[in-house]
Structure formats: structure tokens, C-alpha cells
Amino acid sequence: MKTKHFFSFLLFLNLCIFLTIQETKAQYGQPYGGGFGGRGGGFSGNNIPSAPVKPKEFDPEVYSTEQTRWMTKKLKLTEEQIPKVDNVNINYSFKRMEFEQDAKKILPPYTEEMRIKFKEKAIAIKDERDKGMKAILTEEQYAIYLKKRDDY
Secondary structure: OHHHHHHHHHHHHHHHHHHHHHHHHHHHOOOOOOOHHHOOOOEOOOOOEOOOOOOOOOOHHHHHHHHHHHHHHHOOOOOOHHHHHHHHHHHHHHHHHHHHHHHHHOOOOOOHHHHHHHHHHHHHHHHHHHHHHHHHOOHHHHHHHHHHHHHO
16 A cells, blocks of 8 residues: 555656646746756747847837937037937937838838838938938037937
């Protein structure tokens, strides 16, 4: 009788170990056991997140604030220039967001005509921002802006 209880206990113990391993795999998303060997935290052995990372949504207000902050520092904007530059940046950011949303609505296959149309629209939005900046900035500031605009 004791042998029967012993085997029942071993079977129960094996079942508990199996379920624990399965729980760990599910928790960390790894096919060969999760948090053992210092590799937990949802990353596989090659340090790629196991779950897809959703890209951040483009926030026009945050983007324009960062642009204005960068330009204030790098271009040494005056107190009069800051609100004007901020206004141009906000307008550009919202137009960029609308453009990106329009682009997401179009499904493949993309024709060459569509690519050209979207490229022209993107260039027009960027040119409009540059035109607004040129009206506000000094020649020296504008030259620095053109050189560095894609870095921020």
C-alpha cells in the first residue's frame, strides 16, 4: 500500500513540475523555459522582446515642443522668436500627423504614381515649414536650421 501512495506522490510531483515549467514558458514567452538561467524578463536568448513592441503614436504637441526646445537652445532664439517658431512647429506637426494618417489608409499594392504623389505632398509640407522658419529666423539661424533640421 505504501508503494502505491509513493507512486501517486511521484506522479503528483511530476505533474506540479510540468505545470510550473509550462507556466514559466507562458509567462516569459520562451519556447524552452522562461526565467531560468538568468534569461527571464520576456526576452529570448538573443535579447529580442518576445512580444511585439507597439510603436509609439506620433504626438504632434510633444514633437513640436521638442523641436522648439531644440531650436531655442541651438539657434539661440530670442523671446520674440520662440512663440512664432513654436506656432510653425505645431502647424507642421499636425500636418505631418494628418499626412501619416492618410498614408496609413492606403493599402498595397502601391503604384509608382501613388509614391510620387505622397513624396510630393511630404516635400510640400516640409517646404511650408521651412518657408515659415525663414520668415522668423535670421540668415545665420536659418542656415544652422537647414543644416541640422533632420537631426532633431
